[in-house]
Amino acid sequence: MSPIRPHTAARMENIAPFHVMDILARAQALQAAGRDIIHLEIGEPDFATPAPIVEAGVVALRAGHTHYTGALGLPVLREAIADFYAARWQVAADPARVIVTPGASGALLLTLGLLAGPGDEVLMADPGYPCNRHFARFCEARAVTVPVDAASGFQLTLNLIERHASPATRAVLIASPSNPTGTAIAADELAHIHDWCASHGVALIVDEIYLALTYDGSEHSAARWDDVFVINSFSKYFLMTGWRLGWLLAPAWAMDDLERLAQNLFLAAPTPAQHAALAAFAPATLAELDARKAELRERRDFLLPALRERGFIIPTQPQGAFYIYADCSAHADDSFQFAQALLEQAGIAVTPGLDFGQHQPQRYLRVAYTQPLPRLIQAIARLDTFLKK
Numbered sequence: 001m002s003p004i005r006p007h008t009a010a011r012m013e014n015i016a017p018f019h020v021m022d023i024l025a026r027a028q029a030l031q032a033a034g035r036d037i038i039h040l041e042i043g044e045p046d047f048a049t050p051a052p053i054v055e056a057g058v059v060a061l062r063a064g065h066t067h068y069t070g071a072l073g074l075p076v077l078r079e080a081i082a083d084f085y086a087a088r089w090q091v092a093a094d095p096a097r098v099i100v101t102p103g104a105s106g107a108l109l110l111t112l113g114l115l116a117g118p119g120d121e122v123l124m125a126d127p128g129y130p131c132n133r134h135f136a137r138f139c140e141a142r143a144v145t146v147p148v149d150a151a152s153g154f155q156l157t158l159n160l161i162e163r164h165a166s167p168a169t170r171a172v173l174i175a176s177p178s179n180p181t182g183t184a185i186a187a188d189e190l191a192h193i194h195d196w197c198a199s200h201g202v203a204l205i206v207d208e209i210y211l212a213l214t215y216d217g218s219e220h221s222a223a224r225w226d227d228v229f230v231i232n233s234f235s236k237y238f239l240m241t242g243w244r245l246g247w248l249l250a251p252a253w254a255m256d257d258l259e260r261l262a263q264n265l266f267l268a269a270p271t272p273a274q275h276a277a278l279a280a281f282a283p284a285t286l287a288e289l290d291a292r293k294a295e296l297r298e299r300r301d302f303l304l305p306a307l308r309e310r311g312f313i314i315p316t317q318p319q320g321a322f323y324i325y326a327d328c329s330a331h332a333d334d335s336f337q338f339a340q341a342l343l344e345q346a347g348i349a350v351t352p353g354l355d356f357g358q359h360q361p362q363r364y365l366r367v368a369y370t371q372p373l374p375r376l377i378q379a380i381a382r383l384d385t386f387l388k389k
């Protein structure tokens with residue numbers, strides 16, 4: 001008897017893969033064949049986790065910290081995170097409202113799991129971080145993707161929210177600075193959105209995973225309001241992507257439900273990683289992280305004018321993260337094909353706009369400056385040769 005394949009859930013139809021994986025797979029095949037590929041497609045810093053954090057992780061493992069923590073995380077880490085808000089962003093955050101999660105991914109899943117279900121709508125920008133719409137789908141809710149462009153710095157505005165909201169709107173999700181555009185939301189616009197959400201009983205979720213990587217303007221945290229779901233992570237600024245650690249600062253009223261949900265979804269965030277992260281807040285470690293941040297800024301300041309001089313349109317200054325969302329329509333009609341040609345002919349891997357939504361994806365490429373400056377200089381030289389062809 002031939003086995004009958006079990007059914008897959010209907011939601012799987014809507015969970016798209018990352019198209020960049022095709023680019024990455026091809027890049028790896030070219031590399032295996034001896035080609036030198038410059039990787040500007042990867043959304044994580046190239047820097048290693050600072051040594052004091054690694055050391056604290058090793059010490060924790062040796063000391064036997066390999067059991068579960070409470071679902072909300074180590075109390076001492078929740079306090080350290082709250083202190084970081086005060087020191088870095090001049091915001092008083094109650095440690096009792098901090099939940100340590102498996103990455104910002106875990107925090108997003110918890111938040112949407114709490115807020116959204118069948119028939120509910122979650123507003124988010126398009127282009128945006130692709131997992132957000134999939135998290136909403138996973139919760140059987142509808143991601144309402146709002147087309148944004150340079151006119152609003154690729155961010156939602158109150159006006160756009162009012163136009164796309166419905167009685168089913170349960171949450172507005174903002175990421176600032178944004179992936180893939182690196183652009184940040186203005187403080188006054190966020191304040192207008194916050195007031196609108198508060199007066200309509202709509203939750204405001206602000207993903208600040210790149211906030212500490214803001215190069216221009218102020219790092220204004222939405223944690224200044226205690227009714228916002230503020231998401232952050234040790235992945236990007238803290239250079240700990242693989243440790244899988246993030247956090248959520250939630251309104252007090254949501255904590256009991258979130259704790260229950262965290263217990264059930266993942267029991268707790270990884271224990272050795274939580275101990276390691278305690279070392280991230282030491283002044284010497286923060287100084288190292290800020291030096292890395294300065295390096296990222298230097299890369300942006302090289303790459304941004306270099307791309308603009310070569311006909312890529314980048315109308316809004318990317319103020320943070322490590323991404324430039326470049327309009328390549330002066331060179332090609334289809335950014336996916338352009339990305340493929342760039343890889344094959346110039347050995348440069350970038351992410352096509354297709355991964356970030358449905359609003360003009362064929363015009364855009366995301367270029368991640370997650371390579372050292374000499375490699376970026378080399379990439380621009382290769383790009384010149386490529387564009388001359």
Ligand SMILES: Cc1ncc(COP(=O)(O)O)c(C=O)c1O
Pocket residue numbers: 043102103104105106129175178179207209232233234235241245246
């Ligand atoms: C905007 C944004 N949010 C959340 C995440 C998830 O990060 P992590 O789960 O590693 O903390 C990412 C990762 O690239 C991101 O770009």
